[in-house]
Amino acid sequence: MRAIPLSLFAALCEWIAIDLVRYATPxxxxxxxxxxxxAAIAAVQGSLRTQAPWHRxxxxxxxxxxxxxxxxxxxxxxxxxxxFLVLVIxxxxxQSLERTFGPVFDAVREPALLAKVDAAAVSAYARALGLxxxxxxxxxxxxxxVPILALQGRxxxxxxxxxxxxxxxxxxxxxxxxxxxRKKG
Amino acid sequence: xxxALAPWLAGASGVFIVFAxxxxxxxxxxxxxxxxxxxxxxxxxPVPAPVLDVVREVSRDRAxxxxxxxxxxRVANRGPRLDxxxxxxxxxxxLDVAAGRPHVALALEAGEEVTLKYxxxxxxxxxxxxxxxxxxxxxxxxxxxxxxxxxxxxPLSVAPPLEDIRRAKVQPRRTRMxxxxxxxxxxxxGTDFWGLREYAPGDETRRIxxxxxxxxxxxxxxxxxxxxxxxxxxxxxxxxxxLVGPLPRSTTEAGxxxxxxxxxxxxxxxxxxxLIVQREVLDWVYPAFGRKQLFRIxxxxxxxxxxxxxxxxxxxxxxxxxxxxxxxxxxxSPLLDREAVETVEDLAARGFAITIVxxxxxxxxxAMYADDPTIGLAYRVLRMxxxxxxxxxxxxxxxxxxxxxxxxxxxxxxxxxxxxHR
Numbered sequence: 001m002r003a004i005p006l007s008l009f010a011a012l013c014e015w016i017a018i019d020l021v022r023y024a025t026p027x028x029x030x031x032x033x034x035x036x037x038x039a040a041i042a043a044v045q046g047s048l049r050t051q052a053p054w055h056r057x058x059x060x061x062x063x064x065x066x067x068x069x070x071x072x073x074x075x076x077x078x079x080x081x082x083x084f085l086v087l088v089i090x091x092x093x094x095q096s097l098e099r100t101f102g103p104v105f106d107a108v109r110e111p112a113l114l115a116k117v118d119a120a121a122v123s124a125y126a127r128a129l130g131l132x133x134x135x136x137x138x139x140x141x142x143x144x145x146v147p148i149l150a151l152q153g154r155x156x157x158x159x160x161x162x163x164x165x166x167x168x169x170x171x172x173x174x175x176x177x178x179x180x181x182r183k184k185g
Numbered sequence: 186x187x188x189a190l191a192p193w194l195a196g197a198s199g200v201f202i203v204f205a206x207x208x209x210x211x212x213x214x215x216x217x218x219x220x221x222x223x224x225x226x227x228x229x230x231p232v233p234a235p236v237l238d239v240v241r242e243v244s245r246d247r248a249x250x251x252x253x254x255x256x257x258x259r260v261a262n263r264g265p266r267l268d269x270x271x272x273x274x275x276x277x278x279x280l281d282v283a284a285g286r287p288h289v290a291l292a293l294e295a296g297e298e299v300t301l302k303y304x305x306x307x308x309x310x311x312x313x314x315x316x317x318x319x320x321x322x323x324x325x326x327x328x329x330x331x332x333x334x335x336x337x338x339x340p341l342s343v344a345p346p347l348e349d350i351r352r353a354k355v356q357p358r359r360t361r362m363x364x365x366x367x368x369x370x371x372x373x374x375g376t377d378f379w380g381l382r383e384y385a386p387g388d389e390t391r392r393i394x395x396x397x398x399x400x401x402x403x404x405x406x407x408x409x410x411x412x413x414x415x416x417x418x419x420x421x422x423x424x425x426x427x428l429v430g431p432l433p434r435s436t437t438e439a440g441x442x443x444x445x446x447x448x449x450x451x452x453x454x455x456x457x458x459x460l461i462v463q464r465e466v467l468d469w470v471y472p473a474f475g476r477k478q479l480f481r482i483x484x485x486x487x488x489x490x491x492x493x494x495x496x497x498x499x500x501x502x503x504x505x506x507x508x509x510x511x512x513x514x515x516x517x518s519p520l521l522d523r524e525a526v527e528t529v530e531d532l533a534a535r536g537f538a539i540t541i542v543x544x545x546x547x548x549x550x551x552a553m554y555a556d557d558p559t560i561g562l563a564y565r566v567l568r569m570x571x572x573x574x575x576x577x578x579x580x581x582x583x584x585x586x587x588x589x590x591x592x593x594x595x596x597x598x599x600x601x602x603x604x605x606h607r
Contacts, residue, residue: 056193063197067216071204076212085197085219092190096327100271100290107286116299120292124269127325135226139219163202163214170198170221 001101001121002047005094009043009058012087016066023074035065046095050102055095063088082139090132097124191328194220227326234331235320236264241274243315247342253283253306254341256315261298268292271321272301277313280305280341307343309433310441310487314338342487345438348446353597355447356454357415357513358538365414365455373411381405414456416472416509419444419482420500421489422518422525423464428491429519429546430553436519437491439544439589444517446593447542448482459508460485465492467499472509497528505535514539516582519546520574529581539582540600547571548588 020032039061046054101121198217205213244255274287285303316338323330360369384404397405429436459472514537547567587596
């Protein structure tokens with residue numbers, strides 16, 4: 001239960017480390033290495049203490065190091081960066097599930113109840129990973145479509161308009177409640 | 186409802202767009218897409234609110250401190266399938282979970298029922314309520330949840346432990362007309378020999394003292410000392426000022442234990458016992474006989490929590506107006522302030538017979554710290570001060586200086602049932 005998010009976290013760290021080794025200067029390695037170590041400590045603390053703020057800090061550091069490394073050192077490459085961001089989002093939902101199921105697995109001893117918890121955990125992990133995969137697929141599709149739609153004209157007003165429209169969509173998605181379900185019958 | 190992850194994702198998208206405008210790099214706008222897509226997809230499939238039927242059963246609704254109580258929670262899903270349902274049964278902080286856990290996460294089909302079992306034990310006496318049950322159905326995205334608080338509460342009364350003080354000689358000094366077990370220094374129905382008198386017609390034959398009759402050559406009858414009962418009122422000092430130590434091992438909890446043991450012992454001797462508790466309110470139980478009275482006193486003691494700032498001498502006012510004259514007053518107090526000492530003097534001046542059982546705050550505090558020369562010195566000074574206060578009070582009352590870590594019976598060994606000569 002705790003191994004999957006930690007493995008994913010380790011894989012993302014390794015991704016950044018490989019990029020740093022390949023492209024960065026020794027100073028870049030040092031700064032990036034320290035930041036990755038801090039993120040690793042936060043992730044482990046979050047798993048041990050079952051506390052969301054540590055997990056949140058570890059993900060924030062990881063994403064910041066990756067974006068900074070891409071912007072400053074190895075250059076922006078949209079598809080891998082989207083892949084990385086989707087994996088960070090998947091990590092967030094997996095860590096949330098880990099915090100939910102971890103203490104329950106530690107305490108439940110009754111075999112029948114344990115089987116139910118097990119089934120729910122496997123299903124939740126699968127759905128979280130499936131959602132991440134679907135998000136990646138849709139994002140890749142949109143990456144092909146958005147430039148065609150939005151960047152036909154190269155005026156500043158159009159760019160600002162697209163940016164503001166996107167910000168509006170983001171605010172609405174973040175703040176609005178979930179869409180109501182369709183009632184049957 | 187949205188979790189904290191949603192604003193974080195929105196913030197990340199916003200940051201990418203702002204960077205794109207600042208660095209004039211349109212590719213950064215594309216990086217804002219994954220969080221937006223994730224938010225949109227997660228929002229498309231709303232999480233259903235749980236609709237549950239909940240029944241909670243406990244193995245006993247009255248228990249002692251440290252005694253285990255099994256809790257069984259039956260939860261039936263009366264709504265649609267819940268993919269990730271977390272159930273959390275709230276329990277008071279004073280209760281420890283001895284086995285199982287009041288928290289589970291699982292999936293529940295429509296109409297399915299699940300049983301959650303756990304065991305709790307209380308660290309400190311009191312009246313508690315188990316519940317409410319919090320049910321939270323979350324989406325796998327970590328972005329949405331729907332919460333239901335089921336306001337089902339199960340009361341649980343936890344009684345303080347009853348100390349065994351059978352051998353202690355605690356009883357009222359002044360007796361009343363009712364038969365009891367206290368030698369009354371008057372002739373009457375009883376068992377102890379008191380004297381001889383001339384035989385009178387109607388005397389029972391078995392009461393004739395044949396040896397004395399033979400010696401004096403006339404019939405003499407044995408007279409016995411009448412055994413009667415008396416009244417005792419236990420005054421428990423539960424003011425905030427008298428609280429020393431962590432609650433389960435505090436002077437107040439020790440006082441509650443002592444009050445219960447004394448009430449049980451005195452009621453066993455067919456005496457009437459009353460109770461006055463000074464806490465946030467001044468509440469009392471009027472003196473009465475028997476087992477029912479013990480339960481009344483127990484109920485009052487279970488609810489005792491340290492509190493209240495008002496003066497201790499209110500007790501004198503209540504005793505004078507509402508309780509029988511000539512009752513034995515047993516004050517259970519750590520005697521921390523000068524006012525408690527003055528109240529004892531005042532009661533003695535009004536003619537009450539007084540016994541003081543004092544859980545030692547010095548010993549309670551000493552047990553809280555590790556051995557250290559400075560603390561050892563402070564302990565010796567405080568102990569001397571307390572011994573002086575206790576000696577001063579011994580002029581008015583029997584004082585039992587009790588270390589609550591020791592059995593109360595050992596401390597009560599020195600208490601005499603007859604008045605001490607001063």
